[in-house]
Amino acid sequence: MANPADIALEKAARREPLLDDDAYALLQIPACDVTSLCEIAGALRDDVHGRTLTYSPKVFLPVTNLCRDRCTYCTFRRDPGDAGEWTMTPEEIGKWSRHGRELGCIEALMCLGDKPEIAFRGFKDFLDRYEVGSTAEYVALACKVSLAEGLLPHTNAGLLSRAEMEMLRPLNVSMGLMLENVSPRLRDRGMPHHHAPDKDPVRRVRMIREAGQLAIPFTSGILVGIGENEAERIASLLAMRRMHAEFGHIQEVIVQNFRAKESTAMADAPDMSEEEMVRTVALSRIILGGQMNIQAPPNLSPDNLHHLIRAGINDWGGISPLTKDYVNPEAEWPAVTSLAAVCREQGFALEPRLPVYDEYISEEWMAPAMLEAAEQVRGRNGFRQEALQ
Numbered sequence: 001m002a003n004p005a006d007i008a009l010e011k012a013a014r015r016e017p018l019l020d021d022d023a024y025a026l027l028q029i030p031a032c033d034v035t036s037l038c039e040i041a042g043a044l045r046d047d048v049h050g051r052t053l054t055y056s057p058k059v060f061l062p063v064t065n066l067c068r069d070r071c072t073y074c075t076f077r078r079d080p081g082d083a084g085e086w087t088m089t090p091e092e093i094g095k096w097s098r099h100g101r102e103l104g105c106i107e108a109l110m111c112l113g114d115k116p117e118i119a120f121r122g123f124k125d126f127l128d129r130y131e132v133g134s135t136a137e138y139v140a141l142a143c144k145v146s147l148a149e150g151l152l153p154h155t156n157a158g159l160l161s162r163a164e165m166e167m168l169r170p171l172n173v174s175m176g177l178m179l180e181n182v183s184p185r186l187r188d189r190g191m192p193h194h195h196a197p198d199k200d201p202v203r204r205v206r207m208i209r210e211a212g213q214l215a216i217p218f219t220s221g222i223l224v225g226i227g228e229n230e231a232e233r234i235a236s237l238l239a240m241r242r243m244h245a246e247f248g249h250i251q252e253v254i255v256q257n258f259r260a261k262e263s264t265a266m267a268d269a270p271d272m273s274e275e276e277m278v279r280t281v282a283l284s285r286i287i288l289g290g291q292m293n294i295q296a297p298p299n300l301s302p303d304n305l306h307h308l309i310r311a312g313i314n315d316w317g318g319i320s321p322l323t324k325d326y327v328n329p330e331a332e333w334p335a336v337t338s339l340a341a342v343c344r345e346q347g348f349a350l351e352p353r354l355p356v357y358d359e360y361i362s363e364e365w366m367a368p369a370m371l372e373a374a375e376q377v378r379g380r381n382g383f384r385q386e387a388l389q
Contacts, residue, residue, distance in 0.1 A: 005029050012040050012286045015047070023234050023287045034279045034311075041285035041312030048290040049314040053343050054353040055336070058107035058318035059100030059151065062326040063088050063142055064135070066123055067113025067158075069196035072265035073226060073258060076327050077113050080122050087126060093142045096322065097149035103321045106377055107154055107355035108146035110139050111326065114158035114198040136164040143171035152370075152377055154219070154355040159198045162210045169216055170367040173356040173374050174251060176219030177211075179204055182239045183232040192226045192266065205239060212247025217360040221254025221295070224280050225272035233280060237287045244292075249365075251357045252293035252315060255281050257300050259328055274304040278311045285312030293357055298339060299331040305339070309346045318355070354378065 004025035008018055029037065064087040067077035078085040088096075097108055116123040117135055132138045136157065143153040155168055156176040168175065180186075182201045186193045193199035211218045222236045237253075244250040257272045257280075272280075277296075285294055295315040296308045319333045340350040354374055360366065361374050 003028065009036060009040060009286075012044070015044070015290070017289065018287060020238055023238055023283075024231065026283055026286065027230055027234065031276070031279065034275060034282060037279060037282035037286065038307075038310045038312070041282040042310055044285055044290035045294075045312040045314050049293075051347055052349045052351055053309065053314055053316060054351050055316040055339070056107045056318045056355050057103075057105045057336075057352050058109050058154075058320050058355070059096055059105045059146075060109050060111060060318070060320050060323040060326055061088060061093055061096060061142065061146070062086065063093070063110050063112040063139060063157075064116060064123070065113055065326070066116035066120055068116060068119035069114050069158075069193075069198050071196045071199065072192045072194075073261065073269075074327075075261045075264060075329070080120050087123070088142070090130070090141060090145050093145045094149055097146040097151050100320070100322050101150045104352075104381075105320065105322065106152055106352065106381065107318055108143070108151035109318055109355075110142055110146075110153055110155040110157060112139070112157050134164070136160060136167065140168055140171055143168065147171065147373060150377070150380075152355050152373060156219075159203055159207055162214070165207075165211060165214055165216060169214060170369060172216075173354065173366060173370050174217040174219060174360070175211060177204060177207055178223060178254065178256070179208065179220045179236055179240060180223040181226075181228045181232055182236045183228055185232070186227060205243070208240070208243055208250075209247070212243060212249040215247075215365055216249060217251045217356050217365050218249045219252050219254065220250055221252075221256055222280075222284075223256050223258060224277070225258035225269075226266070227269075230280075234283070234287070237284055241288055244288075250292070251360055252295050253284060253288060254295045254297070254317065255284050255313075256297055259300055259331060261328075261330065274301065274307065277301060277304060278307045281308055281311035281313060297325075297328075297331075298334050299325055300328060302331075302334065305334075305342045306346055309343065309348060315353075316350075352381070352383075354383075 005028040008022035008025045065078045152173045154174050295317045298316045343350040
């Protein structure tokens with residue numbers, strides 16, 4: 001009788017969609033054998049995306065680093081009064097957006113902590129000064145400021161309600177929320193999300209589904225190496241695949257590797273090995289198929305870029321010439337020229353893109369004002385117009 005893993009690989013090689021059982025069967029492939037996975041994953045990518053890799057030139061705007069969650073691996077969040085506590089004013093957002101555009105940026109990434117107004121009375125007072133009733137409303141103000149400076153907002157504000165996403169949709173070309181993992185085990189005592197109510201996987205799945213119902217081009221992904229097992233990674237990929245099959249809205253899936261950071265509870269936890277990261281990316285491509293846009297952040301795997309290309313990615317995510325990665329401040333962005341050289345060595349071209357992928361630039365997926373803004377930015381940057389539908 002044929003090995004179930006071999007059957008699953010043969011199906012993938014024939015471009016047949018894998019059943020859930022096929023995906024779990026891939027776990028039987030020895031950890032040391034990534035060659036066959038990469039060969040199939042790379043071919044699936046090439047079939048659809050060709051020999052071009054993309055990135056989004058962005059300004060990373062940490063709108064506020066106050067957060068009610070306490071993930072054990074995070075150095076981004078702050079409490080009021082902590083060193084480095086920061087909420088950007090509209091003036092700062094405008095200044096940074098303007099400077100970013102001058103440097104060739106396209107995306108304004110709105111990144112912030114979860115619902116600080118619930119946890120911190122002082123932040124509610126800050127919101128009152130700007131006559132907004134919630135963090136989401138303040139993000140809407142920030143998006144308007146960045147739009148006025150010629151950038152396209154992409155909001156990742158943690159858990160949002162359906163009503164909040166409806167409010168932000170006319171001000172964003174795309175939005176996002178990392179699923180991270182669907183396993184409730186990661187919220188158990190002693191696990192990384194025990195003190196993070198907004199990391200409840202049921203709530204995160206609900207938001208991603210509601211984004212699909214609202215026709216919002218959406219970025220999600222898995223965070224790997226925080227204590228989950230490989231079967232839980234597969235379950236998370238399958239959850240996103242099911243949601244995308246229903247709504248068609250998941251524009252990209254990020255495979256993001258954990259990096260240990262000083263002064264956190266997980267400071268001594270081991271980083272994921274390069275081999276395991278490559279295996280995870282290749283499995284993601286095989287399970288999600290050739291059509292999906294799959295991203296791996298280059299600043300988190302600086303010595304592994306050529307292997308990530310072989311594993312089937314087609315995108316590097318956002319890279320900024322202006323701002324650091326405030327979530328991983330120890331990991332510098334690669335220079336675009338250096339990244340392009342790595343791509344060329346592997347036979348690929350590197351090209352910039354918008355924070356919304358071409359297939360979503362349409363009236364079906366974008367509010368009229370955002371569609372117009374996206375088309376203007378494409379023209380301003382000399383992007384090929386024939387890709388627009």
